[in-house]
Amino acid sequence: LGRPGCTPHACRAAAMARTFPGGPSPGITAGSSSTSPAAARCGGPAIAQPDAAKLAESVLLLYSGSRTQVLHAAAALYATSAAFEGPFVQAKGRDNIAAQFLACHLLLGGATVENLATAAAEPGRVELRYTLRWRLGGLGGVLPLKQSTMLLLDRAGVVQTHVDEWHNFVGLLSALPWPIGHVYDVWRKLLGGSLTVFSWMLLAFTDVVYSLYLGVVSILRMLVDNLVASSVLWTELSLLGVLRTLFDIRGICVPYPSSSTSACKGSSELSGSTSVVVGDFGEVLRRVAATLAAGGASTVHLVGSAAAQSTGGRASVCSLVAANHDRKQELLSGIAGSVTTHGVDFQQPGEVAGWCRDFCQMLGQRKCVSVVVLSSVVGTPKEHRFTSEALDIAFAADVVAVQTLLAGLRPVLAPGARVVITASASCCWLSGPSHKAMNMETTSPSALTVGAFQARVHQQAARVVLAEHQARKWATEPEGPVCIICTPAACWSAWTDLLSWAGLLDTARMASQSSFLQRLVEQVRAAATVRIANAVVHLCRRDVQASPGEYFWGCRRAPGLCWGSRGITDDDVGRMLVALALRSGQLPG
Numbered sequence: 143l144g145r146p147g148c149t150p151h152a153c154r155a156a157a158m159a160r161t162f163p164g165g166p167s168p169g170i171t172a173g174s175s176s177t178s179p180a181a182a183r184c185g186g187p188a189i190a191q192p193d194a195a196k197l198a199e200s201v202l203l204l205y206s207g208s209r210t211q212v213l214h215a216a217a218a219l220y221a222t223s224a225a226f227e228g229p230f231v232q233a234k235g236r237d238n239i240a241a242q243f244l245a246c247h248l249l250l251g252g253a254t255v256e257n258l259a260t261a262a263a264e265p266g267r268v269e270l271r272y273t274l275r276w277r278l279g280g281l282g283g284v285l286p287l288k289q290s291t292m293l294l295l296d297r298a299g300v301v302q303t304h305v306d307e308w309h310n311f312v313g314l315l316s317a318l319p320w321p322i323g324h325v326y327d328v329w330r331k332l333l334g335g336s337l338t339v340f341s342w343m344l345l346a347f348t349d350v351v352y353s354l355y356l357g358v359v360s361i362l363r364m365l366v367d368n369l370v371a372s373s374v375l376w377t378e379l380s381l382l383g384v385l386r387t388l389f390d391i392r393g394i395c396v397p398y399p400s401s402s403t404s405a406c407k408g409s410s411e412l413s414g415s416t417s418v419v420v421g422d423f424g425e426v427l428r429r430v431a432a433t434l435a436a437g438g439a440s441t442v443h444l445v446g447s448a449a450a451q452s453t454g455g456r457a458s459v460c461s462l463v464a465a466n467h468d469r470k471q472e473l474l475s476g477i478a479g480s481v482t483t484h485g486v487d488f489q490q491p492g493e494v495a496g497w498c499r500d501f502c503q504m505l506g507q508r509k510c511v512s513v514v515v516l517s518s519v520v521g522t523p524k525e526h527r528f529t530s531e532a533l534d535i536a537f538a539a540d541v542v543a544v545q546t547l548l549a550g551l552r553p554v555l556a557p558g559a560r561v562v563i564t565a566s567a568s569c570c571w572l573s574g575p576s577h578k579a580m581n582m583e584t585t586s587p588s589a590l591t592v593g594a595f596q597a598r599v600h601q602q603a604a605r606v607v608l609a610e611h612q613a614r615k616w617a618t619e620p621e622g623p624v625c626i627i628c629t630p631a632a633c634w635s636a637w638t639d640l641l642s643w644a645g646l647l648d649t650a651r652m653a654s655q656s657s658f659l660q661r662l663v664e665q666v667r668a669a670a671t672v673r674i675a676n677a678v679v680h681l682c683r684r685d686v687q688a689s690p691g692e693y694f695w696g697c698r699r700a701p702g703l704c705w706g707s708r709g710i711t712d713d714d715v716g717r718m719l720v721a722l723a724l725r726s727g728q729l730p731g
Contacts, residue, residue: 194263197293197301198270204243205253205274209345212247216240221300228306231334232327238338239304245341250285251277261290268293379571379599387567387636392698414438415556416510417682420445420547421517426630429675430515434682435480439513443501447519447539448485488519488539491546498550511554513682514561514623516544524638525647528594533601537722541604545719548612548625557621560688562681563609567629567636569602595643600722606693611715613691628694630677634670 203215220236233239246253253276262269269292276285288309293301417439421427423446435442486497505511519539522532544563555561606627613625629635641647654663677697680686693700 193299194260194268197268198258198260201270201291201293202255202258205246206255209244209247212243213240216243219301220304221296221302224300224302224304226304226306226334227330229308230330231337232330233334233338238334241338241341242334244345245337246276248341248344253277266295268295379596383571384636384640387570388633388640390695391633392695414440415512416441416443416505416554417513417515418443418445418511418551419515419517420519421515422446422519422521425671426675426678427515427517429671430678431481433675433679434513437679439480441480441482443482443484445484445486445497445519447521448487488543489535491538491542494543494546495550498547501551502553505554507553509554509556511551512556512559512684514551514555514559515564515678515682516547516562517564517678518566519543524642525645528598528643530594533594533597536598536601541601541608541722542719544605544608545715548608552623555623558684559623560682560684561623561625562678563605563625563627564678565605565609565627565629566598566602566639567631567633568599568639569606569629571599572603598639598643604718604722607710607718608715610691611710611712617690624688624690626681626688626690626692626694628677628681628696630674630696631670632696634674 197219200215200219203211204219207215216236216239220239222236223234224236224239226233226239226242228242231242233242253274256273256275258270258272260268261271269290271288271290274287274289276287278285290307290309292303292305292307294303296302415438417431417434419427419431419434419442421430421444423444427444431442431444484497484501487493518536520527520532520536522529522535526532527536548561609625609627616622616625631638638647641650654660677694680697681688681694688694688699
């Protein structure tokens with residue numbers, strides 16, 4: 143500490159590198175001359191110029207991300223033999239370091255990061271300063287901590303040493319003289335090892351219990367469905383499937399990355415690209431389009447029914463974009479040109495196909511569309527969506543049109559484009575594989591008769607089948623588009639469908655308009671709208687890992703929630719559409 147220009151952080155990091163043996167960092171030779179000033183003065187290894195923004199993003203995920211995000215961030219951030227030193231623990235090895243952060247999430251409930259700033263960024267060394275707000279789990283309350291993080295890197299830009307220091311009396315413990323300091327270091331190593339063992343054992347136990355839970359629920363679901371479902375129905379509905387979607391709130395509780403991080407990622411990914419948003423121009427879709435435009439997309443094409451197309455819809459989107467960029471006036475001058483509306487009669491498959499051809503010609507057949515969102519285009523009020531007329535319209539506009547759009551927009555989809563198809567929670571209410579349940583196996587009159595409730599379930603499940611089938615076909619193409627399915631509204635969608643079918647939606651709305659509940663309901667509605675729109679935008683990002691045809695409940699992966707339709711052919715899809723058309727009283731085309 144007495145050497146000139148040697149900071150305590152740099153000296154402690156260099157001492158850590160000597161404490162944990164293993165020689166110089168990978169790719170560093172003894173004659174290397176590209177050392178950082180602080181590391182050279184302290185005898186540390188020579189390291190490369192870092193990417194401070196990328197490192198800061200990974201550090202954010204370590205403290206505030208989910209289990210999967212923590213593991214991915216640790217794999218991207220640390221070398222295999224990296225060393226970590228905190229106020230209470232020391233750990234050696236990438237997996238053991240990840241275990242320390244997972245243990246903190248298990249014991250404290252996670253943290254949020256505020257006031258992140260880069261204090262230093264020089265070759266081989268990055269120092270970050272920020273405030274951690276730890277949630278104290280079941281105890282309630284928040285523990286704020288000001289903290290500094292020192293990262294030492296090798297030539298490849300991978301972290302070899304990570305040192306955290308608290309800006310309070312605990313942070314002074316690292317400066318204790320020998321032999322007290324040595325006892326403190328031994329205690330940190332022992333605690334770090336104990337937390338590593340505790341974390342991996344608890345996570346393994348949780349995985350086993352969760353797997354057993356899913357297995358038991360699956361068995362009970364099949365038993366109850368077989369006992370409860372009526373054989374008179376054309377296809378059996380899953381009672382447990384309905385109950386599960388009504389009370390599964392996990393999809394709306396998944397944390398999102400910080401807004402600053404999301405904005406940076408969205409701007410870099412969407413810059414100069416084209417996005418297509420198909421829907422009913424409701425509040426959620428307008429916000430999705432506004433967020434995509436604000437994220438840097440050169441053009442956002444809003445496609446809806448011809449009756450819904452109006453300059454008012456476009457103006458409302460532009461106002462949302464302007465509100466999102468009230469601190470960036472330079473972006474407002476050209477924002478009106480970035481939003482384009484299109485009107486299509488989705489009840490006519492021929493007109494939808496014609497619009498797709500005209501749209502591809504307008505773009506010059508260039509593969510420039512990087513994001514496509516296909517939502518429901520039916521503007522029927524929710525309380526009337528179970529009428530015979532509404533279901534007939536929904537079949538043509540929300541089922542047949544999806545098939546046409548997926549095929550018609552393919553020529554202009556960019557390599558790896560993200561295609562997000564939304565479906566109501568009722569797509570999870572079938573008790574068997576969707577395509578088998580909806581194929582017409584018999585020509586008896588009773589097989590062609592279904593109630594409004596089943597018809598709604600069949601149509602939403604058909605959207606999932608079409609999306610999964612198209613996703614598998616695109617997955618065989620080199621750099622083909624990635625098609626995924628989601629229910630962004632999660633349990634909200636299930637309750638809306640159920641109350642609408644029971645005729646209680648109007649009653650619920652009238653009750654919510656009372657002076658006592660109106661303000662609360664408006665706040666909940668506004669928060670839910672933002673949450674649903676964010677879920678769609680989150681899945682549009684390419685950095686969100688998703689397999690072709692994967693199903694998301696909100697932002698949460700839920701492959702077991704919706705019955706899959708693996709291994710179906712084009713003929714199976716054709717028979718399914720014919721069966722649905724006959725049962726709805728019309729044939730496509």
